[in-house]
Amino acid sequence: MLSADHVSFRYAPGGPLVVDDVSVHLAQGALVGILGPNGSGKTTLLRLLSGTRKPSAGQVFLGDQPLARLSRREVARRIAVVPQETELAFEYSAIEIVLMGRHPHLGVFTVEGPEDLRIAREALASTGTDHLAERPFHELSGGEKQRVVIAAALAQSAALLLLDEPTASLDLGYQLEVSTLLQRLNQDHGVTMAISTHDLNLAASICRQLILMRDGRVLAAGPTDEVLTPENVRLLYDVEADVQIHGDTGHLTVVPVRRVPR
Amino acid sequence: MSIRRRIVTIVSLFALGAIAVVLWAPTVGSTSISLSRAFDTSIPWEENVDAQIFFVARLPRVLSGAIVGAALAAAGVVLQAMLRNPLATPFTLGVSSGGALGAMLAIALGLDVGIVGVSSIPIASFAGSLVAMGIVYWLASSQKRGLSTNVLLLAGVTLNSFFSALILFVQYMADFTQSFRTVRWLMGDLDVGSYSPIIAAIPFIVAAFAVFAILPRTLNLLTLGEDVAAARGVEVVRAQRLAFLSASLATGAAVSLGGPIGFIGIVVPHLVRLMVGSDHRVVLPAAALFGAAFTVLCDLTARTIMAPLELPVGIITALIGGPFFLWLLVKKS
Numbered sequence: 001m002l003s004a005d006h007v008s009f010r011y012a013p014g015g016p017l018v019v020d021d022v023s024v025h026l027a028q029g030a031l032v033g034i035l036g037p038n039g040s041g042k043t044t045l046l047r048l049l050s051g052t053r054k055p056s057a058g059q060v061f062l063g064d065q066p067l068a069r070l071s072r073r074e075v076a077r078r079i080a081v082v083p084q085e086t087e088l089a090f091e092y093s094a095i096e097i098v099l100m101g102r103h104p105h106l107g108v109f110t111v112e113g114p115e116d117l118r119i120a121r122e123a124l125a126s127t128g129t130d131h132l133a134e135r136p137f138h139e140l141s142g143g144e145k146q147r148v149v150i151a152a153a154l155a156q157s158a159a160l161l162l163l164d165e166p167t168a169s170l171d172l173g174y175q176l177e178v179s180t181l182l183q184r185l186n187q188d189h190g191v192t193m194a195i196s197t198h199d200l201n202l203a204a205s206i207c208r209q210l211i212l213m214r215d216g217r218v219l220a221a222g223p224t225d226e227v228l229t230p231e232n233v234r235l236l237y238d239v240e241a242d243v244q245i246h247g248d249t250g251h252l253t254v255v256p257v258r259r260v261p262r
Numbered sequence: 263m264s265i266r267r268r269i270v271t272i273v274s275l276f277a278l279g280a281i282a283v284v285l286w287a288p289t290v291g292s293t294s295i296s297l298s299r300a301f302d303t304s305i306p307w308e309e310n311v312d313a314q315i316f317f318v319a320r321l322p323r324v325l326s327g328a329i330v331g332a333a334l335a336a337a338g339v340v341l342q343a344m345l346r347n348p349l350a351t352p353f354t355l356g357v358s359s360g361g362a363l364g365a366m367l368a369i370a371l372g373l374d375v376g377i378v379g380v381s382s383i384p385i386a387s388f389a390g391s392l393v394a395m396g397i398v399y400w401l402a403s404s405q406k407r408g409l410s411t412n413v414l415l416l417a418g419v420t421l422n423s424f425f426s427a428l429i430l431f432v433q434y435m436a437d438f439t440q441s442f443r444t445v446r447w448l449m450g451d452l453d454v455g456s457y458s459p460i461i462a463a464i465p466f467i468v469a470a471f472a473v474f475a476i477l478p479r480t481l482n483l484l485t486l487g488e489d490v491a492a493a494r495g496v497e498v499v500r501a502q503r504l505a506f507l508s509a510s511l512a513t514g515a516a517v518s519l520g521g522p523i524g525f526i527g528i529v530v531p532h533l534v535r536l537m538v539g540s541d542h543r544v545v546l547p548a549a550a551l552f553g554a555a556f557t558v559l560c561d562l563t564a565r566t567i568m569a570p571l572e573l574p575v576g577i578i579t580a581l582i583g584g585p586f587f588l589w590l591l592v593k594k595s
Contacts, residue, residue: 052492076495083493089346089485090540099265100483104495108476111266111543156494 001192002026002079002160007048007058008216009041018044020216021058026160026194031186033207033224034196037237041216042196043084046162049194050081076104080153082163086145088138094148095133098123101155116155123154126189127181143174150181154191161185163195167202175199179206204228204252212236228252238262272544276551283555284328287562288320292569326460327452327561327575328554330520331530333467335553336474337509337516338527339534339546343481344505345411349591352513352527355414355506356394356421361517363425363432364390366444370436383447384459384518388466391514394421399506409502450523450576452561459519466515471550473508478542481505485540523557523576525583530556532590 003026009019019041026032026049034042047053048060051067060067062078080101092100098120099112106112112120124130127147132140137148146166153161166182167175183206185191197203203210203224210227212219214236220227233241233254242255263271289295293315299305300316307313337352345354352358367373368386398421402414433444454460480501483491492498513527530553531545538544557575560582564573 047489050493052489072492072497073495076493079493081490081493083487083490086486086490089348090343090535092482092540096482096539096541097486100479100486100494103479103483106479108479111264111269113266114264117265 001028001030002049002060002062002194004045004049004055004060005058007045007055007060009044009048009053009056017056018216019048019055022213022216022218023058024049024211024218024221026192028159028192029186029190030192030194030209031183031207032194032209032211033203034194034211034213035198035200035203035236036196036213036219040213042213043164044216045213046081046164046194046196050079050162051075052081073104076156076158078158079160079162080156080158082146082150082153082161082166084164084168086137086149092137093134094129094137094140094151095120095124097137097148098133098152098155101152104156119157120151120155123151124148126154126185127151128177142169143171143177146170146174146178147181150178154185159190159192161191161193163193165197166195167197167199175202182206200228200233200254204254205249225252228254234260269541269543272538273547273551276548280328280551280555283558284324287324287327287558288316290562290566291315291320322454322457322460323452323561324558325457326454326519327558329460329463329467330452330516330523331526331553331555331557332550333470333512333516333553334523334526335530335534335556336471336546336550337512339531339542339549340474340477340481340505340509341527342531343485343542344502344509345415346485346487347415348532349528350415351525352509352516353422353522353524355418355510356398356425357391357418357510357513358517358522359422359425359429360394360397361387361391361514362448362522363429364388364393365447365518365521366429366432369443369447370432370440372440381459384462388514388518391510391517394425395507395510395514397421399510402506409499409506411502414506446574447521448576449574450521450579451574452520452523452557453572454519463515463519466511470508470512470515473504474512474546474550477501477505477508478546481542481546482540521574521576523579525579525587526553526557528590529579529583529586532586 004022004024006021006023007019008017008021010017022045036042048055054068102112102116124133127150129144129147129151132144167178179202186193207224210224211221212232219235220232228243230241230243233239238260240257240260242257243252246253289297295312295315299312334352341350342348365383365387368383373382398417401417402409433441480496483494483496488498531549534545534549534552538548560578561575564575564578
């Protein structure tokens with residue numbers, strides 16, 4: 001559905017390659033986790049996949065069309081993005097933020113109609129934030145903000161959702177809530193997703209496939225239980241870890257043991 | 263209430279207010295006149311003193327106030343959203359000081375000649391604005407792909423102080439009369455004397471507002487950040503270019519008409535946001551209309567408060583705007 005074909009990227013001409021010859025493929029209905037240490041190129045890869053940055057080399061394809069050939073509007077109708085953090089310069093209510101997700105579906109002078117409002121309300125409901133609709137966004141807690149931002153991405157009615165560390169600033173309760181929400185959206189609504197995260201246990205619990213990145217390159221990629229091995233964790237983070245299947249949930253858990261030299 | 267209904271209702275209320283102010287303001291002054299008599303077409307023009315005072319003596323000044331106020335307030339809204347900086351003003355990016363320098367040079371070099379009924383001073387001012395806009399734009403787009411809003415801000419602020427130094431130099435070298443005129447020009451003056459300067463400025467104002475009309479929803483998204491806006495379908499660089507160029511055009515035209523009248527571009531957008539929220543589809547038109555009314559009322563105060571002495575309108579807007587700006591600064595931090 002969405003694939004990167006040998007893409008590389010540098011932010012400044014002559015600068016280091018932040019993404020170095022990466023090929024990934026997101027199949028329809030996939031739920032893929034992107035893991036890697038700070039500065040490994042996860043966020044940049046997501047930017048290339050969403051088309052907000054153009055690769056320095058290689059191409060990204062949406063279906064069989066090169067992403068670079070599509071307008072921002074066309075892309076936004078099919079790919080939605082949840083950023084790491086949303087910082088507002090002015091005050092908006094939660095529902096206003098969510099309605100902004102309708103932008104790629106509206107003409108220049110078109111105003112959101114009843115159908116758009118319905119979609120926005122539905123998005124708020126499915127993230128459990130409908131009671132926050134009229135509240136000012138900046139007054140919400142971190143978890144509420146993140147769920148409203150996910151609702152805004154859902155209101156975009158895109159079949160693909162790219163999330164950049166969606167649980168990074170959340171406490172355990174909200175982490176669980178957001179990860180359950182993402183899993184439900186994937187399973188019940190068929191939304192294809194790629195999630196970058198530092199939370200190995202989150203990735204292990206909801207992602208069926210993983211892409212491990214280090215220094216802008218793909219270290220390993222494949223089904224979660226094949227990729228998430230102690231060897232790979234060591235290669236990825238220079239950390240010796242214990243990886244086991246958790247009894248109740250049945251998915252892998254990773255317990256870091258000690259830092260090892262690279 | 264549907265979103266469309268809300269936009270139409272609020273903007274209509276602001277429009278009614280602005281129209282009322284524009285019609286009422288010319289009736290106030292040393293001679294009180296009657297609005298109904300001024301618009302009574304059954305009285306021949308030669309005998310209708312009220313109509314003469316209304317349309318010939320006072321309306322040009324009121325209209326120029328309305329146009330300048332609307333342009334500066336709307337430009338302020340657009341730049342604040344584009345730069346994601348609530349403290350930006352139409353004068354932040356150096357356009358107005360370019361305009362001021364142009365006007366200073368025209369006055370000091372004695373270039374005050376009429377060109378098809380329009381004095382060369384506003385023309386020189388507008389040219390200066392365009393030069394400043396070109397420099398800032400070139401600097402901001404030479405760095406990286408698209409426009410760097412950081413460079414835009416820094417270049418604008420630097421250019422402002424550089425042009426201010428040049429203005430001081432020109433003033434220092436000018437003779438006493440010219441120096442007096444330049445100081446008066448810098449205070450802002452809406453007494454345009456006739457309709458021709460207004461007519462000359464209108465095409466540029468109209469062009470700027472035509473671009474403003476397609477921007478509001480995009481501005482909403484730009485305030486969330488460039489990456490978020492791009493992911494929601496905004497062609498960010500194109501939108502930033504349009505915003506910068508249209509806001510600069512409006513500012514340049516406004517400054518050429520009324521001089522650099524300060525604080526309208528920041529006080530009005532913030533007051534309007536306090537009243538109607540942050541949706542730019544409401545804020546932008548409402549701020550333009552409120553800016554028109556606000557400026558006309560400030561000018562009305564300026565010409566009546568110490569009558570028969572007429573104060574420059576810039577003094578009134580600064581007296582209101584300065585404390586307001588500081589209050590805003592304290593409230594923000």
